[in-house]
Amino acid sequence: MTNSILSPLQPIASIHNRNEFKRLLESDELKQLRRFEAQFAASLEDEKFTIDGFCVPCGKNVSFLVDMQVGGRKTPKGWLPNWRERLECPICKMNNRQRLISTLIKQLLSVKPGQTIYLMEQITSIYNWVHTTFTDHKVIGSEYLGPEYQVGTVINGVRHENIENLSFNDAKFDIIISNDVFEHVPNPLKAFAECVRVLKKGGVMLTTIPFHSASDESVTRARITNGNPEKLLPPVYHSNPVSPGSLVFTDFGWDVLTHLKASGFSDVSIDVYVSQALGHLGGGQLIFSCSLGVQ
Ligand SMILES: [Zn+2]
Structure with missing residues (x-):
């Protein structure tokens, strides 16, 4: 809880393997944080409450909304919100993880002007904020609109891209931002390789994914067979x-x-990342930072 809104937001830890993560979870700082959050939420009588903090995209002090949407529930010990998907700003409507990635984008873009950034989203608050705020950078966003479209085409103002097969030239981007996208891609390894291809040397990709930290191995829930999704496990859908x-x-x-x-x-x-001042509660928010060395 040491982050001030005036200094750049720094991670409390950079994790490279499961053992390091285990040690972090067992650290006093994380234990205290999780206990505080659990007790705080459980003590509430109402399933909706607010926590005051500073919204970076809005540049304002606001009261972040926490309710039981997106999987929050009442347990025998009290309310258990989905901290990652809530803590929603009343003005920009961005939630905890969206505001966090926005803050990190702002920090990366502040290093130098004229950077080229690709966001794997376009019809979103984050894209709109980046596009309208950072006008001395080149900002490109896209959505996946369907297999019938050619990658790189713009349909009704929205650029279509397939991240397994991007239309961009090699080494085009300084920064790539991908928010909860890779879990929806049939072949994530192909998508990762495409991101490496279009990223400049010295560039960075920041990505969030729903991460199953209790599993060593990833689980394939579905695959494409004869051009159609084949469900290997009960289907799970996320809104988009x-x-x-x-x-x-x-x-x-x-x-x-x-x-x-x-x-x-x-x-x-x-x-x-943990910051009470910026409304980043929830036992530590995880951002995958993937960089490409200059060599
Ligand atoms: Zn806001």
Whole structure:
């Protein structure tokens, strides 16, 4: 809880393997944080409450909304919110993880002007904020609109890209941002390799994925057979801005770090962020930081 809103947000830890993560979870700082959050939520009588903090995209002090949407529930010990998906700003409507990645984007773009950033999203609050705020950078966003479209085409103002087969030239981007996308891709290894291809040397990809930290190995829930999704496990869908729901193909476990490195990233870590001042509660928020060395 040491982050001030005036200094750059730094991770409390950069994790490279499961043992390091285990040690972090057993550290006093994380134990205290989790205990505080659990007791705080459990003590509430109402299933909706607010926590005051500073919203970086809005540049304002606000009261972040925590309710029981997106899987929050009442347990015998009291309310248990989905901290990652809530703590929603009343103005920009971005939740905990969306505001966190926005803060990190702002920090990366502040290093130098004229950077080229690709976001694997376009019809979202994050894209709109980055696109309208950072006008001295080149900002490109896209959505996946369907197999009938050619990659790189713009349909009704929205660029279509398939991250297994991007339309971009090699080494185009300084920064790639991918928020909860890779679990919806039939072949994530192909997508990782595409990200390496279009990233400049010295560039970085920040990504969030629903991460199954209790599993060593990723689980393939679905695959493409004869052009159609074949469900190997009961289907799970996540909401998205352009279709009723996206099928989850992969539950990522710890081997995702190995796969990201094998795809060509030179350094891959899971950066853990905690900041009460910025409304980043929830036992530590995880951002996968994948960089490409200059060599
Ligand atoms: Zn906001």
